[in-house]
Amino acid sequence: MGKLLRAGFARLWKAPVFWLGVVFMVFWGGVVCHSAWEGGQEGVVYFMYDLCRYHCIATAFLPAVFCGLFLGTEYDHGVIRNKLTAGCSRPAVYLSSLMLSLAACFLMVAAYFLPVAVFGPSVTEGLGVAPRTLALTLGGELLMAAALCSLCTLGAMLISRKALLAVVLLLATLGGLAVSATVEGRLEEQEFFQGMMMDASGQIRDASDMPNPDYLRGRERELYQLAADLLPTGQALAYNFNMIVHPVRMCLFSLLISLLSTAGGMIAFRRKDIK
Amino acid sequence: MDYVLQTTGLSKRYGHFKALDGLTMNVPKGGIYGFVGRNGAGKTTLIRLICGLQAPTSGGYTLYGRKHTDRDVSRSRRRMGAVVETPSIYLDMTARDNIKQQYRVLGLPSFEGVDELLELVGLGDTGKKKARHFSLGMKQRLGIAVALSGDPDFLVLDEPVNGLDPEGIIEIRELILKLNRERQITVLISSHILDELSRLATHYGFIDRGRMVKELSAEELEAACRKCVRLTVTDVRALARVLDAMGAEYKILDDETADVYRKMPVSRLTAALSAEGCELLDIRERDESLESYFVSLVGGGHG
Numbered sequence: 001m002g003k004l005l006r007a008g009f010a011r012l013w014k015a016p017v018f019w020l021g022v023v024f025m026v027f028w029g030g031v032v033c034h035s036a037w038e039g040g041q042e043g044v045v046y047f048m049y050d051l052c053r054y055h056c057i058a059t060a061f062l063p064a065v066f067c068g069l070f071l072g073t074e075y076d077h078g079v080i081r082n083k084l085t086a087g088c089s090r091p092a093v094y095l096s097s098l099m100l101s102l103a104a105c106f107l108m109v110a111a112y113f114l115p116v117a118v119f120g121p122s123v124t125e126g127l128g129v130a131p132r133t134l135a136l137t138l139g140g141e142l143l144m145a146a147a148l149c150s151l152c153t154l155g156a157m158l159i160s161r162k163a164l165l166a167v168v169l170l171l172a173t174l175g176g177l178a179v180s181a182t183v184e185g186r187l188e189e190q191e192f193f194q195g196m197m198m199d200a201s202g203q204i205r206d207a208s209d210m211p212n213p214d215y216l217r218g219r220e221r222e223l224y225q226l227a228a229d230l231l232p233t234g235q236a237l238a239y240n241f242n243m244i245v246h247p248v249r250m251c252l253f254s255l256l257i258s259l260l261s262t263a264g265g266m267i268a269f270r271r272k273d274i275k
Numbered sequence: 276m277d278y279v280l281q282t283t284g285l286s287k288r289y290g291h292f293k294a295l296d297g298l299t300m301n302v303p304k305g306g307i308y309g310f311v312g313r314n315g316a317g318k319t320t321l322i323r324l325i326c327g328l329q330a331p332t333s334g335g336y337t338l339y340g341r342k343h344t345d346r347d348v349s350r351s352r353r354r355m356g357a358v359v360e361t362p363s364i365y366l367d368m369t370a371r372d373n374i375k376q377q378y379r380v381l382g383l384p385s386f387e388g389v390d391e392l393l394e395l396v397g398l399g400d401t402g403k404k405k406a407r408h409f410s411l412g413m414k415q416r417l418g419i420a421v422a423l424s425g426d427p428d429f430l431v432l433d434e435p436v437n438g439l440d441p442e443g444i445i446e447i448r449e450l451i452l453k454l455n456r457e458r459q460i461t462v463l464i465s466s467h468i469l470d471e472l473s474r475l476a477t478h479y480g481f482i483d484r485g486r487m488v489k490e491l492s493a494e495e496l497e498a499a500c501r502k503c504v505r506l507t508v509t510d511v512r513a514l515a516r517v518l519d520a521m522g523a524e525y526k527i528l529d530d531e532t533a534d535v536y537r538k539m540p541v542s543r544l545t546a547a548l549s550a551e552g553c554e555l556l557d558i559r560e561r562d563e564s565l566e567s568y569f570v571s572l573v574g575g576g577h578g
Binding site for chain 1: 289323326327328329330349350351352353355356357359360361362363364365366367368372375376377379380381382421422425
């Protein structure tokens with residue numbers, strides 16, 4: 001597999017999609033730092049913890065774009081045949097593709113932290129959380145990216161048409177984010193109404209004692225929370241908007257998704273008829 | 276005889292469609308094996324199977340004596356290069372980078388031989404031009420160069436002249452002959468352009484509906500294809516009398532032409548015709564073409 005990785009990285013360094021991703025993430029990091037500086041001018045306090053989370057929604061799109069355009073080329077140009085005809089095993093081809101997309105995605109995320117590391121300390125008021133919490137969040141973000149990479153690699157190894165692959169991966173990411181936003185929206189519902197309300201007789205009264213019927217309770221709430229923690233796109237929203245409830249569980253779910261999608265993808269790819 | 280590739284009862288199904296139906300073939304070492312069949316006969320399917328891109332439904336094959344189910348069949352695959360359907364190249368890379376990329380995939384320690392390979396396929400002067408700007412013929416030659424990386428001694432080419440202009444066809448033909456003669460590379464070449472194959476192949480396999488109809492050497496094929504001489508004369512009746520007198524087998528085609536299935540001294544023939552008051556206007560040697568042989572083998576009624 002080492003030779004496949006060497007070949008893959010040699011191609012990666014020359015791939016425009018990778019460098020565009022890097023440039024975009026550096027730019028995004030700069031934008032976030034600038035916003036924090038502007039907020040600071042208006043008295044809003046930002047912490048490094050905030051800056052370390054604001055890339056997560058952008059990061060959710062990186063595997064879809066990268067796998068769609070970079071790995072999709074392997075089928076589109078037929079070069080995957082060269083690897084198999086040259087005697088490379090299918091598991092090696094699959095795993096090298098996964099490792100390549102992981103490395104590319106992590107490097108693009110690292111590009112975001114470049115301006116954050118340089119400008120962040122001067123526009124924030126310290127870490128904002130305990131170092132352990134920050135480390136857990138950063139680890140969780142990387143695991144979330146890894147889970148998305150594993151899912152997108154699975155798609156890239158099983159869908160032979162590049163255009164279809166790119167559309168499927170982008171729509172799946174967008175769809176995942178839409179579903180997750182709905183789930184998070186329900187979870188964020190207040191238990192009681194806030195402020196004043198007008199009743200049927202036209203009387204205005206304090207509504208703070210009125211329970212919100214949309215508030216999720218009991219088993220239903222647990223299921224919604226499970227979905228939010230399980231979906232990588234849900235995790236992206238949770239990290240980005242600081243709605244993290246079960247940080248360790250989210251990490252474990254990401255790990256599980258990565259392992260299961262890779263195992264399933266390898267089995268399916270082994271049986272796939274390649275044209 | 277040593278064989279590079281042998282298949283036994285090889286079958287491949289796609290749903291209910293049988294693309295290969297118990298195909299048995301033998302590709303001898305050092306030859307150019309022309310794999311002949313209509314579109315959809317199963318040529319590309321066979322190539323996909325032997326390249327490891329797909330698994331057979333039943334039956335099997337051996338590559339350099341190793342069964343396809345052997346764990347180390349990949350070692351035999353290292354000895355082969357293939358261009359399946361379209362050339363497998365990165366369009367956003369130069370010819371040199373494409374070959375270097377395949378060198379990396381093969382784990383070769385250095386890029387020694389890249390220039391030689393580029394020269395061999397006539398792409399030595401393409402410089403920084405990206406493969407997407409190459410002509411079809413150049414892409415095909417680059418595909419062959421990529422397949423030749425790692426010095427294989429078995430080259431599999433699937434319809435290599437499809438879509439090429441006459442010049443491109445000649446270039447590919449000369450390249451294949453050069454590889455076979457100078458580097459002793461065994462070539463399996465599939466095509467439905469029979470005239471082109473007949474200029475290259477030393478062995479033939481005729482496939483129809485996933486089955487091998489006939490396997491034979493070029494010599495055997497030549498013997499099987501009857502030669503004839505087509506004569507154009509002013510009086511075909513006089514020609515018939517002369518040919519009857521000579522005991523030749525012939526077939527009258529129209530008032531002026533006839534095919535004669537025997538070689539004969541031209542001076543004797545013209546003298547005899549002249550004595551009958553008949554003039555010989557044209558004489559040309561004709562082979563029963565590979566095409567007509569193929570049609571006679573598989574029948575022309577379907578397809």
